[in-house]
Amino acid sequence: MTKSNKSATLTIDGKSHELPVFSPTAGPDVVDIRKLYAQAHVFTYDPGFTSTASCDSTITFIDGDKGELLHRGYPIDQLAGKSHYLEVCYLLLYGDLPSASQLEDFEARVTNHTMLHEQMHFLFRGFRRDAPPMAIMVGVVGALSAFYHDSTDISDPWQREVASIRMVAKMPTIAAMAFKYTIGQPFEYPRNDLSYAANFLRMCFAVPAENYEVNPILERAMDRIFTLHADHEQNASTSTVRLASSSGANPFACIAAGIACLWGPAHGGANQACLEMLREIGTVDRIPEYIRRAKDKDDDFRLMGFGHRVYKNFDPRATVLKQSADEVLELLGVEDNPVLQVAKALEKAALADDYFAEKKLFPNVDFYSGIILEAMGFPTSMFTPIFAVSRTVGWISQWKEMIADPQLKIGRPRQLYHGATLRDYVDIEKR
Ligand code: CMC
Numbered sequence: 265m266t267k268s269n270k271s272a273t274l275t276i277d278g279k280s281h282e283l284p285v286f287s288p289t290a291g292p293d294v295v296d297i298r299k300l301y302a303q304a305h306v307f308t309y310d311p312g313f314t315s316t317a318s319c320d321s322t323i324t325f326i327d328g329d330k331g332e333l334l335h336r337g338y339p340i341d342q343l344a345g346k347s348h349y350l351e352v353c354y355l356l357l358y359g360d361l362p363s364a365s366q367l368e369d370f371e372a373r374v375t376n377h378t379m380l381h382e383q384m385h386f387l388f389r390g391f392r393r394d395a396p397p398m399a400i401m402v403g404v405v406g407a408l409s410a411f412y413h414d415s416t417d418i419s420d421p422w423q424r425e426v427a428s429i430r431m432v433a434k435m436p437t438i439a440a441m442a443f444k445y446t447i448g449q450p451f452e453y454p455r456n457d458l459s460y461a462a463n464f465l466r467m468c469f470a471v472p473a474e475n476y477e478v479n480p481i482l483e484r485a486m487d488r489i490f491t492l493h494a495d496h497e498q499n500a501s502t503s504t505v506r507l508a509s510s511s512g513a514n515p516f517a518c519i520a521a522g523i524a525c526l527w528g529p530a531h532g533g534a535n536q537a538c539l540e541m542l543r544e545i546g547t548v549d550r551i552p553e554y555i556r557r558a559k560d561k562d563d564d565f566r567l568m569g570f571g572h573r574v575y576k577n578f579d580p581r582a583t584v585l586k587q588s589a590d591e592v593l594e595l596l597g598v599e600d601n602p603v604l605q606v607a608k609a610l611e612k613a614a615l616a617d618d619y620f621a622e623k624k625l626f627p628n629v630d631f632y633s634g635i636i637l638e639a640m641g642f643p644t645s646m647f648t649p650i651f652a653v654s655r656t657v658g659w660i661s662q663w664k665e666m667i668a669d670p671q672l673k674i675g676r677p678r679q680l681y682h683g684a685t686l687r688d689y690v691d692i693e694k695r
Pocket of ligand 1 (some may be wrong): 565571573574629
């Protein structure tokens with residue numbers, strides 16, 4: 265953290281307080297209010313963290329006005345176009361792109377941990393057969409701490425490293441098993457001769473009765489979806505992982521908390537909600553009705569896959585995915601897919617509408633990802649689990665960064681209290 269020569273002055277009741285200001289390598293200056301309560305006996309109020317930097321980080325940077333997303337300085341479109349998921353995982357976890365031998369070693373370490381403890385199969389079998397895969401994931405990932413407690417001592421850097429690799433390696437296996445369980449097919453074991461994306465597709469779609477060849481274009485599209493969702497600085501689920509971990513809880517339990525947060529329709533659940541919305545709209549002629557509803561203050565309906573807390577311009581991930589959607593649908597011979605037609609027409613209509621322009625609402629990553637995933641054969645209930653697989657490396661990278669920070673403190677916000685003040689207990693017969 266670099267302290268700048270600038271400072272901010274806050275005047276309360278005629279008394280001025282000087283606050284230090286940090287100048288980051290990118291992004292707006294940050295006013296340091298850590299000593300404000302001790303100095304001035306006031307709190308700041310920012311419920312959705314719209315103006316609060318919750319941590320000091322070197323991993324990911326977003327310029328929401330420009331629509332720019334950088335991982336360790338590298339733009340997401342370059343990473344999605346030229347790199348691949350495991351290389352991006354290395355970049356996020358260790359700070360730089362790997363050399364060829366570093367990458368080979370990293371891939372070997374990840375593939376060495378792709379299997380799940382065999383006893384975990386019984387855990388899966390305890391779920392109702394119609395359980396949503398996301399519900400299974402929250403439970404199974406939390407349970408990793410019971411099966412791998414030899415890597416839960418967060419004060420030991422070696423255990424932290426093993427836990428990190430285990431998480432990245434096992435998440436596709438867990439998500440694929442959750443899927444297989446809910447469709448009543450046997451679990452497929454991971455195959456370490458395949459790429460991360462191809463192995464995941466195989467674990468989801470292969471059956472013991474038949475040979476399964478992974479289509480290289482679908483493998484590439486899957487890898488791109490993983491890459492585009494790998495990290496997104498201090499979003500809700502990442503902040504959840506950081507807050508849960510700040511108490512010293514083990515990483516598996518904290519990632520389970522992140523998965524729970526991701527589940528909501530305002531966050532990772534939006535890709536499922538978006539596809540369901542596109543299906544409900546059904547035909548292009550119904551778009552005006554849905555645009556009108558999205559603008560109506562008395563209607564709860566929002567255009568899913570539109571808008572973002574940080575991006576006030578195109579989400580750069582959506583731009584890559586739009587192109588990917590065209591490629592995948594063409595490959596599968598379904599380029600006239602009605603959902604894609606509705607999506608394209610809806611995007612055009614919303615972008616031309618003053619309401620969306622004034623509020624700077626643009627398509628986000630979830631607008632096109634569901635279309636691709638559905639075309640690949642995934643049911644909507646698998647969309648958010650796939651997001652969770654991709655985002656695990658981001659959660660883990662942010663967790664590692666936080667635990668290694670000597671300034672680590674338990675996260676403990678304060679509040680603006682509007683409840684009753686001190687009053688005496690009244691016995692029940694007198695109430
Ligand atoms: N459709 C219609 N109006 C919208 C939408 C939308 N999708 N998004 C925001 N608005 C309006 C909102 O009604 C508000 O209007 P007003 O100022 O008149 O009250 C204004 O825009 C600002 O919205 P906000 O809810 O205060 O903004 P936020 O930063 O708290 O919320 C968001 C961001 C992503 C939750 C929101 O845009 C949203 O609900 N979008 C739909 C769900 C979605 O696609 N989520 C995925 C986000 S990207 C992936 C991820 O992070 O997981």
